[in-house]
Amino acid sequence: MKHIVATLVQDALAELPELAEAARKLAIESTVERTRDASHGDFASNIAMRLAKAARKNPREIAASIVAALGDSHEIDKVEIAGPGFINFYLSPTAFHVELETALRKGADYGRQPLKEGPKILLEFVSANPTGPLHVGHGRLAAFGATVGNLLAAAGYPVIREYYVNDAGRQMDILGASVWLRWLQINGVDVPFPQGGYRGDYIRDMAGIIDTVDLVVPSAADVLDGLPPDAPDGDKETYIDALIATAKKLQGSDGFDHIRQQSLESIRVDIEDDLKEFGVTFDNWYSEQSLAKSGRIDEALTVLEKRGILYKKDGATWFRATDYGDEKDRVVVRENGAKTYFASDIAYHFDKRERGFDYLIDILGADHHGYMARVRAGLDAMGYESDDMEIELVQFVILYRGGKKMQMSTRSGEFDTLRQLRAEVGNDAARFYYVSRSNDQHLDFDLDVAKSQSSDNPVYYIQYAHARIASVFRQLAEKSLQWNQSNGRAQLELLVQAQEKALMTSLSRYPEVLELSANNRAPQHLVHYLRDLANDFHTYYNAHAFIVDDADLRDARLYLIAAAQVIVANGLTILGVSAPEKM
RNA sequence: GUCCCGGUAGCUCAGUCGGAUAGAGCACCAGAUUCCUAAUCUGGGGGUCAGAGGUUCAAAUCCUCUUCGGGACGCCA
Numbered sequence: 001m002k003h004i005v006a007t008l009v010q011d012a013l014a015e016l017p018e019l020a021e022a023a024r025k026l027a028i029e030s031t032v033e034r035t036r037d038a039s040h041g042d043f044a045s046n047i048a049m050r051l052a053k054a055a056r057k058n059p060r061e062i063a064a065s066i067v068a069a070l071g072d073s074h075e076i077d078k079v080e081i082a083g084p085g086f087i088n089f090y091l092s093p094t095a096f097h098v099e100l101e102t103a104l105r106k107g108a109d110y111g112r113q114p115l116k117e118g119p120k121i122l123l124e125f126v127s128a129n130p131t132g133p134l135h136v137g138h139g140r141l142a143a144f145g146a147t148v149g150n151l152l153a154a155a156g157y158p159v160i161r162e163y164y165v166n167d168a169g170r171q172m173d174i175l176g177a178s179v180w181l182r183w184l185q186i187n188g189v190d191v192p193f194p195q196g197g198y199r200g201d202y203i204r205d206m207a208g209i210i211d212t213v214d215l216v217v218p219s220a221a222d223v224l225d226g227l228p229p230d231a232p233d234g235d236k237e238t239y240i241d242a243l244i245a246t247a248k249k250l251q252g253s254d255g256f257d258h259i260r261q262q263s264l265e266s267i268r269v270d271i272e273d274d275l276k277e278f279g280v281t282f283d284n285w286y287s288e289q290s291l292a293k294s295g296r297i298d299e300a301l302t303v304l305e306k307r308g309i310l311y312k313k314d315g316a317t318w319f320r321a322t323d324y325g326d327e328k329d330r331v332v333v334r335e336n337g338a339k340t341y342f343a344s345d346i347a348y349h350f351d352k353r354e355r356g357f358d359y360l361i362d363i364l365g366a367d368h369h370g371y372m373a374r375v376r377a378g379l380d381a382m383g384y385e386s387d388d389m390e391i392e393l394v395q396f397v398i399l400y401r402g403g404k405k406m407q408m409s410t411r412s413g414e415f416d417t418l419r420q421l422r423a424e425v426g427n428d429a430a431r432f433y434y435v436s437r438s439n440d441q442h443l444d445f446d447l448d449v450a451k452s453q454s455s456d457n458p459v460y461y462i463q464y465a466h467a468r469i470a471s472v473f474r475q476l477a478e479k480s481l482q483w484n485q486s487n488g489r490a491q492l493e494l495l496v497q498a499q500e501k502a503l504m505t506s507l508s509r510y511p512e513v514l515e516l517s518a519n520n521r522a523p524q525h526l527v528h529y530l531r532d533l534a535n536d537f538h539t540y541y542n543a544h545a546f547i548v549d550d551a552d553l554r555d556a557r558l559y560l561i562a563a564a565q566v567i568v569a570n571g572l573t574i575l576g577v578s579a580p581e582k583m
Numbered sequence: 584g585u586c587c588c589g590g591u592a593g594c595u596c597a598g599u600c601g602g603a604u605a606g607a608g609c610a611c612c613a614g615a616u617u618c619c620u621a622a623u624c625u626g627g628g629g630g631u632c633a634g635a636g637g638u639u640c641a642a643a644u645c646c647u648c649u650u651c652g653g654g655a656c657g658c659c660a
Contacts, residue, residue: 334658
C-alpha cells in the first residue's frame, strides 16, 4: 500500500526538475511511512525536510510545490501539509477495500513475494554438536532460524536450510568413550565413570541398546591398566584421552568407531525428531565427517597454502588471520597433525560458496561471537567476499517460573532440554516466545505466562482471534444464514465505524511488516504486529455484532473479518504457530 | 585488558536506513457487562529513554566519553 503513495510522490517529483535534481540520491520509498497518529492521515512523507538543504528552500515551500504537482488518484482522499513540512496522505476507503480483496483472493499466498532468481541463500542454524539432546538455548536458535527461513522464503528468496553436524573430532571420541564405559558397566565391568565424560541418562540408555554383538567385553583390570589419575587428583582431559586410547586398543579402532558412530547417529536422529516435532525442518544435514572424506578440508588448506596464507610455527600450521582483521593468527593443523575445528570451518564455508550459494547466513549462539572475525577471514582468504556472509548472534535464554529464575545447568538437571520445555508449554507457545524478542537481546522466558490460557498470553490472544472468526462463521451456519462474499465486496462502503477503519488499516500493513521482518531478520516485528492486529479485531468484536439482520452490512462485516482471518493465519504460519479453528 | 550485546513506565518489553505529543501488555485506580465465547470490555494515572557532551531543521534512534549488567577471548568443538 505504501507504494501507492511513493509512486505518487515520485511522479510529482518528475514534474519538478529543480527538486528532482536534489532528490536524485533519495529513495522515495524511504521517505514514506505509516503515521503513528490517525490525525496525521494514513501515510506521511518527510521528503520536503530531507530535500530542504540540497534544494536551498524551506521545507513547507517544497512540500507545497510537491503537493501542487501531485496527480489525481482515486486511492487518495486528501493531502495536507503539516508541522515542519510533513506531507500527510489520507487514503480513500477504496484503497483499503482493494487490499482486503487481494487478501481474500490470494489467501495463504497473501503477503508473499513471487520467487526470485537470487541471491540463493544458505541459512545455517542450530548445528548443535551431536553429543546430547538439545537444550532450551538451542530451542531459540531453532525457532529463530526456522522463522527467518520462513520470512526469507516469503520474501521470495530461494533459501536452503542446513544443519552442520559436528560429527568429527575429539568430542565424538569422548562421546564414544562415555557410551563404551556405560556399556562396560552394564556388562558388570566395575570401572569408574570419567569426570570429563558425558554423564546424561541418555548415554546409559544408548549403551543399553546399541549393537555391540561382535565386541568382546574386556576386564576391569585391562581397562584401568596404565590410566593416569582422573580429576581431582589428575587432569580430566588427559584422563579421558587415555581412556579413548584404551578403548581403541581393547576394542580395535573399528570396534570403537562402531560404538561412536552409532552413538552420534542415534543422537543426531533424536535431535532431528525433536526439531521435527517442533516444526523445524532442514533441507540438508551436512556432516563434518563427509567434509574430511570428500577432501574439501585438504583442498581448502592447499588453496590457502598456495596463496601463502599459512605458515609453520612450533610444529603447527597457522593461518594468518591477523591479515584479515582477526586479533591473532589461528592454528589450522595442530602439532599432532590433527586439523582443528577452524580448518573444517573454513572448508565448510568455502564449500557453501562452491555449491553455488550467493549469500550465507549463519545463526549462532552469542558465545560464538569470537568466531565471526575468523570465519570471515577464512572466506576472504579463500577468495570469496565475506560481505556475502552474515552472522546473526542469538543471545541466551533465561527461564522463569513463579517469578524466579530457574537453574538450567545439566548437572542440576532441573530443567534443561528443549523437549521438556515443549512438553511443558507446548510447541506453539515455545515457538512464539522464542522469537518475540530481537535475537541480540537476552530472552526472559516466563513459563507461567507461556502456559496460561488467557488473554494475558499473547499467543492465545492471537490464536483466539483466528478461532473466534471461525466461530462467527459457524454461528452464521447455525442460524442458517449464508455469507454472500461478492455482495460483501460490493458493500464495503458500509464499513465506516472507527473499529472497522482501524482494523482495515492494520490489515493493510501486513505486507509491509513482512518485508520489514524479512529484511531485518526480525521476527519480533511480526509478533508485535499480530498482537496489535488481534487487539484491533477483538476490539471490533466487542464493539459491534457481525451477524446483523441487515444482509448488506452483515456481508460486508464478514468480508472484513474473513480477510483478518487470512492474515492472522498467514502470520502465525510464518512463526510456526498453529492457527486453530476452535479453542 | 581487548572485543560483542544491552540499559526506555513498578514489571516484561515495542519503538530498524533520525521525524510530529515516546507506545503496548501486566500490575495499579475507576467504571461497565441480560448482548455473536467472561478465554471480558471502557477509561485513567504512571517516563530525566542509564549519565554527559557532540552532529542535525529534528536524536530514545547517529558519534564520543562515563557508568552499570550479560557474554566472548584455547594447538576445545
